[in-house]
Amino acid sequence: MLSEGAAVIEVHDLSKRYGDKVAVDHLTFAVEPGHITGFLGPNGAGKSTTMRLILGLDRPQSGTATIDGVPYADLREPLRKVGALLEARAVHTGRSAYNHLWCLAQSQGLPRKRVDEALALVGLTEVARKRAGGFSLGMGQRLGIAAALLGDPQVLILDEPVNGLDPEGVLWIRNLMKSLAAAGKTIFVSSHLMSEMAQTADHLVVIGRGQLIADESVDAFIARSSERSVLVRTPQPAQLAKELERAAVPAQSDGSGEGEGAVTVATADDGALIVRGMEAAEIGEKAAAARVVLHELTPQRASLEEAFMELTRGSVEYHVGTDQHADGVPVQAQGTPPAAATDQTSESEVAE
Amino acid sequence: MTATTTGAATPGGPTGPTGPAGPVSANEGRSSGAAFPRLLAMEWTKFRSVRSTVWSLLAFVVLALGLAALITALTVNSWDKADPDQKASWLRDPTGNILGSGFFLGQLAICVLGVMVITSEYSTGMIRASLLAVPRRTPMLAAKSVVFAVVTFVVTEIVSFGAFFIAAPILHSKVQVSLGDKGVLRALVGAGLYLTMLGLFAMAIGALIRHTAGAITGVIGFVLVLAPLAQLLPGSVGKHIHAYLPTEAGHLVAQSAPGPKDLLSAWQGYGVFALWTALLLVAAEWMLKRRDA
Numbered sequence: 001m002l003s004e005g006a007a008v009i010e011v012h013d014l015s016k017r018y019g020d021k022v023a024v025d026h027l028t029f030a031v032e033p034g035h036i037t038g039f040l041g042p043n044g045a046g047k048s049t050t051m052r053l054i055l056g057l058d059r060p061q062s063g064t065a066t067i068d069g070v071p072y073a074d075l076r077e078p079l080r081k082v083g084a085l086l087e088a089r090a091v092h093t094g095r096s097a098y099n100h101l102w103c104l105a106q107s108q109g110l111p112r113k114r115v116d117e118a119l120a121l122v123g124l125t126e127v128a129r130k131r132a133g134g135f136s137l138g139m140g141q142r143l144g145i146a147a148a149l150l151g152d153p154q155v156l157i158l159d160e161p162v163n164g165l166d167p168e169g170v171l172w173i174r175n176l177m178k179s180l181a182a183a184g185k186t187i188f189v190s191s192h193l194m195s196e197m198a199q200t201a202d203h204l205v206v207i208g209r210g211q212l213i214a215d216e217s218v219d220a221f222i223a224r225s226s227e228r229s230v231l232v233r234t235p236q237p238a239q240l241a242k243e244l245e246r247a248a249v250p251a252q253s254d255g256s257g258e259g260e261g262a263v264t265v266a267t268a269d270d271g272a273l274i275v276r277g278m279e280a281a282e283i284g285e286k287a288a289a290a291r292v293v294l295h296e297l298t299p300q301r302a303s304l305e306e307a308f309m310e311l312t313r314g315s316v317e318y319h320v321g322t323d324q325h326a327d328g329v330p331v332q333a334q335g336t337p338p339a340a341a342t343d344q345t346s347e348s349e350v351a352e
Numbered sequence: 353m354t355a356t357t358t359g360a361a362t363p364g365g366p367t368g369p370t371g372p373a374g375p376v377s378a379n380e381g382r383s384s385g386a387a388f389p390r391l392l393a394m395e396w397t398k399f400r401s402v403r404s405t406v407w408s409l410l411a412f413v414v415l416a417l418g419l420a421a422l423i424t425a426l427t428v429n430s431w432d433k434a435d436p437d438q439k440a441s442w443l444r445d446p447t448g449n450i451l452g453s454g455f456f457l458g459q460l461a462i463c464v465l466g467v468m469v470i471t472s473e474y475s476t477g478m479i480r481a482s483l484l485a486v487p488r489r490t491p492m493l494a495a496k497s498v499v500f501a502v503v504t505f506v507v508t509e510i511v512s513f514g515a516f517f518i519a520a521p522i523l524h525s526k527v528q529v530s531l532g533d534k535g536v537l538r539a540l541v542g543a544g545l546y547l548t549m550l551g552l553f554a555m556a557i558g559a560l561i562r563h564t565a566g567a568i569t570g571v572i573g574f575v576l577v578l579a580p581l582a583q584l585l586p587g588s589v590g591k592h593i594h595a596y597l598p599t600e601a602g603h604l605v606a607q608s609a610p611g612p613k614d615l616l617s618a619w620q621g622y623g624v625f626a627l628w629t630a631l632l633l634v635a636a637e638w639m640l641k642r643r644d645a
Contacts, residue, residue, distance in 0.1 A: 056487045057480060058644040073487040076387075082484075090480035092402060092472060099401035100481070107394040107485040147481060 008033050008155055008186040009054060014063035016049055016210075023049040025210035026063070031188045031203075033154075036181045038201030038218070039190035040308060046210035047190040048087050051159050055084050067155055079108045083148030087159040087190075089140055090147075093133030097124055097143050100132055101150055108151050118146040137164030145173070156180060158189040162196060174200050194308035206308070230280045232273040233296035234287070241265045243290040244275060244283065272296070391486060391495035398482075399499050404472065408465035409503075412458050413511055420454030420515035424522045431526050441611075446529040447539045448607035450519040451512060455543060455606070458511075462504060462547050463571045466554030469500050471564040479645050489640045493559065497552060497633065504551045509544035512606075516540055535608035535618075542605030542618060549602055549625050550575070556632035560639060575599050591615065598628035 009031035016024040024046045031037045041047050052058045054065040056072035067075065067082055075081050091100050101115040119125045122142040127135070132143060141164050148156060158177075162170045177200055181187050191197050197204065197218070204221050206214040214221055234240050244265055263277035275283055280299045287294050399405055427434065427442060427449075442449050473479040486492040516536075520529050531537060554571045561567040582594040594600055595615040602625030604610070605618045616624065 052644070055484060057483055059642070075487065078487055079485055084484055086477075086480055088477050088480065090477045090484070092398070092476045092478040094402040094404065094472075094476075095398070095478075096401065099397055103394045103397035103401070104481060104485045106397055107390050109390055 009065070009067055009157075009188055010069070011050065011054065011065045012063055014050065014053055014065055015061045016046075016053055016058060017061055022210055024053065024060070027207065027210065027212055028063075029205045029212060029215045031186060031205070033186040034181060034184050035202040036177055036187040036189060036200050037203045037205060038197035039188060039205050039207070040194065040197055041190075041192065041207040041213075043192050045192075045207050047192075047207065048159050049210075050207070051084070051086070051157055051188075051190060054157060055082070055086075077108045077151070079104060079110075079151035079153065081151070081153055082155045082157060083151065083153040084157040085141075085144045085148045085159060085161055087163070089144070091132045091140065091143060094131055096129050097132055097135070097146075098128040100143065101146060104147055104150055110151060114150055114152075118150045121149060122146040138166055138169050141165055141169070145176075153185075155186040156188065158187070160190055160192070162191070162193075170196075229300040230275045230278065230283055231268075231296065231298040231300055232275055232283060232287075232294065233271075234273070234292055234294050236292050237267065237271060237273055239290065240287055240292045241273065243286050243292065244278065247278075247282075247286050274300075388491060388495065391491055392499060394485070395492075395495045395499040398478075399469065399503065402472070404468050405465065408461045408468070409507055412461035412465075412507070415461060416454035416458030416511045417515055417518060418454070419457060420450050420519045421522060423453035424450055424519040428522060428526050442523075442527055445539075445607050445609045445611070446520070446523060446527045447516065447533075447536045448609070450516060450523065451539065451543045451606050452603075453519070454511075454515045455547065459547055459550055459575065460572055462508070462551045463554040463575060464568055465504070466500065466551035467558035467567040467571060468564060469496060469555055470558040471562060471567055474562045475564055483645050490637055493633075493637050493640055497555065500555060501548050501552055505544055505548040508547040509541065512540050512543040512547075529608075533608065538618065539606050539608040542607075542622070545622065546602050546606050546625070549622070549629050550599065553598060553625075553629045553632060556629060556636045559636035560632070595621075596624055598625050601625050601628075 011030070012028050014024055014027045015022070027046075027050060039047050039050070049058065050065075053060050054067070054072060064071065066072075072078060072082065095103075097119065098115060101118055102112065105112070105115050116125070119128050122145050124139065124142055124146060127139065132140065135143065141161065145158075145161065148158065156177075161173050161177075165173060177187050177189060181202075189200070201218055203217055204214060205212070206221070232240065244263055247263075263275065266274045266276075268274060280297050284294065284297055287297075427438075431439070473482060482492060483489065516531075523529065529536065531540075554567070557571050558564075558567040561570060579594075579597045579600050582590070582597055582600070585591070585593055591613075592615065601616055601621035604614060604616060604621030607618065610617065614621075
């Protein structure tokens, strides 16, 4: 057995290009056993590619990916060690679910009994002899999960497993992952939906444009980007922004988010200010000192979803047209605040 | 239809995903000495469990037997009106003509099957499941080749002898031919060998092109159109090019007597075809290892 805390999946300096396009860019991280590690990033961030590289389906330009120190391609009976669900379907449409699993089982020397068990586990026993091509998206997903669990693997790599599942199926997957993690398995699950990860993951690996953005616990991740965002309403926004700017330690705001001491002030559509990098109390004091009237001073708490948007801004592969000014707004610039902040503004308006 | 496998439907239950593993030694560390037989078993299950296999082989049997009988009968009926070259050909090599009648179109079914064995994995995404189970691509391709070749050989040999025993009596009134005649047995066995090699040839092209339609068009266009057209190439160079083309060289082994224009002997021709196929399979294996799945 693995000792507690020993990394199971290790990705080191992994890079992959398709033509000119860099899909994975010098990525390094590790996934540890016994909990669920969420692999998060916007669409096109390189999650699926990274997983395919780990699984030996694609060849990296540089770097290594290993499972218990061994490249996937060198595993002797890989399905007994690693179970994988890929985003794209990996089933011959003309073959029955049973035969699909049976041929995979044969390659690993697994008995027929395992096929029956895997089918029962995902609830496909009744349709086991039907052609997989006739399966709904959800059933196809269940078959993929049956294939992943076939060899009772120690490591599970799941690419967007809840895609196409109904709410019941989503709940089922979540509980399955939790029970597997509790049993000491290593679970590495990707999603572009922050809310999904908030429900399941303990640890997060966040990437954008193929690069590592964060590798930390879910709690730390939220804390990191929700700190020091304050909604301020004042009849003298320009004056207050100037005061705050003067008070702030000059910092290079290079758009990569706020470092220590960097203060950014953005203006919401309704004229409210969104201040980052300064506590509410401090803003209040500065305002008082400058004799600026405040109508509202509300510390904002970001949800995991917002934390995600915040951190991956600027690394989103496909921007929506209106989103293009949203990148880290420097001090007193009159840019549009990020979507998340706008939402909050309207929420607090309703609250008033 | 589902009744057979549902016996042990709920041993694990939905709550304990690790439960079912209990008695099954799903742990690693077990000897994998029997690795290649396992791959053969896997490929055999894959091969037999899709409809395209059955349909292709059925199409081959019907076309090959039906056309061998039909064209032989037509030849016999119009024997007196047939041109002398054609008569000479049937008299010189009755076996080759019988087999050729059926296999000219029948071989297309083998080409389609050979291509589909590999391209259907790409078109459906099955290749990813296959490579996750068998990350080493060379043994996978080898196992696939062996299973496909063995099945194709058995079926084509049966059909080859079947076509002979159906058509020879039809031909009897004009040309007498029996199994004991010189070269006949070799031609009948050779027909199965040729078609098996053709199937592998098609499979290699399928593995290189990876798209069903493209690979089938390529193989059939080559076998039916391009290779025979090479006969028209002028001069000695043209004659040699034609003689060494894979299928033109390969099918010599299915003749009981050499034709007047054949440059290679039966086995030389088959050797040339085998060499072409081996080269393509090596190229396919090389590409399979290097390309992303």
